Amino acid sequence: MDAEIIVTELAVDRVPDVVELCRRALDLPEDAAEADALIDTLWIRAGADRPVVALGAYRGAELVGTVVCSISGRDTRLGHVDLVAVDPAHRRRGVGRALLSYAERTLAGLGAAEVLLAGNPPWYGWPGIDVRYTPAVCAALALGYTQDRTAWNMTADLSYAGSPALRPTETAEARLAGQGVSVRRAEPADLPALTAFARSTFGGSWDEELAGSLGRDRAGCHLAEREGELLGFAAWGSSRPSWFGPMGTAPAAEGSGIGGVLLRRCLADQRAAGIDTAQIGWVGPVPFYSGSAGARIERVFFLYRRTLGDQ
Template sequence: MDAEITVTELTAELTPTVVRLCEQALDLPEDAAEAACLVDVLWPRASAHRPVVGLGAYRGVELVGVLFCSVSSTEPHGGHVDLVAVLPEHRRRGVGRALLRQAERVLAEHGVTEVLLAGNPPYYAWPGVDVRYTPAVCAALALGYQQDRTAWNMTADLSYDGSPALRPTETAERRLADQGVTVRRAESTDLPALTAFARSTFGGTWDGELAGSVGRDGAGCHLAERDGEVLGFAAYGSSRPSWFGPTGTAPAAEGLGIGGVLLRRCLADQRAAGLTRAEIGWVGPVPFYSRSAGARIERVFFLYRRTLSA
């Protein structure tokens, strides 16, 4: 007979154990390889505006599953389940169900009335549930979550010198320079101007993602400016070293070719860091990435939500 499942809140000293569990429980190699980064992004980055809770499921004294959940920083009364990982040999034995139900109770205590199985920007590991994680899809449906959106990532191939993702940018940069536009790597001193530009031009949480990219190891950002005014940016590594984004160009500067240049400069950085592929996360303009970097859609995600009963 199975030992009873006990769910308790995780503490910081368990971080190495949690990382090892995620390395074993995340079936896709690209996710398992970045398990330590995912735990770092999703768990410790809590704040007064975005409470984060880590939960562990035990059978006896063995940690067999973990879950991270957080309160939305943008949606009133919204909560997110950011990660659920259960050891393969303990799946379909009630572990995921116990973790999700406890997460709902914890989030309700924070005033949450609707729970999303979806990324909580600016700190997220996936847009939603990768369709290849079949047990997670089955668990979501069994627990009454309704699919309401689909999202996708694109992949840029960095494995060979002639890849469209690695096309040189020098000619395009000279053309921009003739129009008074300078393209360069962003430094920490640029962060106030970049975040202000992101907030005023695009809204959302891109300013937070920029703060996680500029000046951090394994991450970076490039910008375009004219007469000291930011016209666009492209960043990578905020949530995961292998992921590109966010990126944006001022509406008045669209059509100059800024976006493609900034994108490929970032991809060149990621290739120089030893990556053979980069994921473009939570993609909107598919044709732009296909045209500018030869990127293709590879990962598809279902996003779920459930209203908590009173």
């Protein structure tokens, strides 16, 4: 007979245990390989910015499952389940249900009226549930969650020198230089200008993602400017080394080729860091990434939500 499942809040000294569990529990190799970066992003770095709680499910002394959940930084009425992982040897035995039920009560106690099984920008591991994690999709539906959106990532192949993602940028950069546009690697001192540009141009919240791409190993950012005025940027590695983004080009500079140059400079960095496949996360302009880097839609995510109190 199975021992009782005990769910408890985890302290940060349990990070190594949670990382090891995720390496066993995340079925897609690209996720398991970056388990340490995922937990650092979702638990440690996000916890400095918003309420984050990590939960562990134990059978006896064994950690058999975990959830990381958080409150939205944009709307405190929204709670997010950022990660669910259950040891393969303990699936279909009530562990996931116990963790999600506890997470919902925890988020309700923090003021949430609704729970999303979706990424909580700027610190997220995935936009939602990858459709290849089919048991997680089934569990979400069984627990009363409703699918309300679909998102996707695109994949850029960095595994061989002739990949479209690794096309040289020197000719395009020389053309841009003839128009007074310079392209260079961003430095930490550029962060205030980058965040101000991103806020004023796109109105989003990329401050933390931009900060996370500068001055860290296996991360980076490139920018384009004319006479000191920013025209665009592209970043990588803020959440996970293999993920590209965010990026943005000033509307007045669209169609100039700046975006493609910045994108491929970042992808070249990722290739140099030993990454064979780059994930372009939560993609909007599919044709741009396809044309500029030969990227293809590969990971598809279902996003779910449930109003607390609904049965």
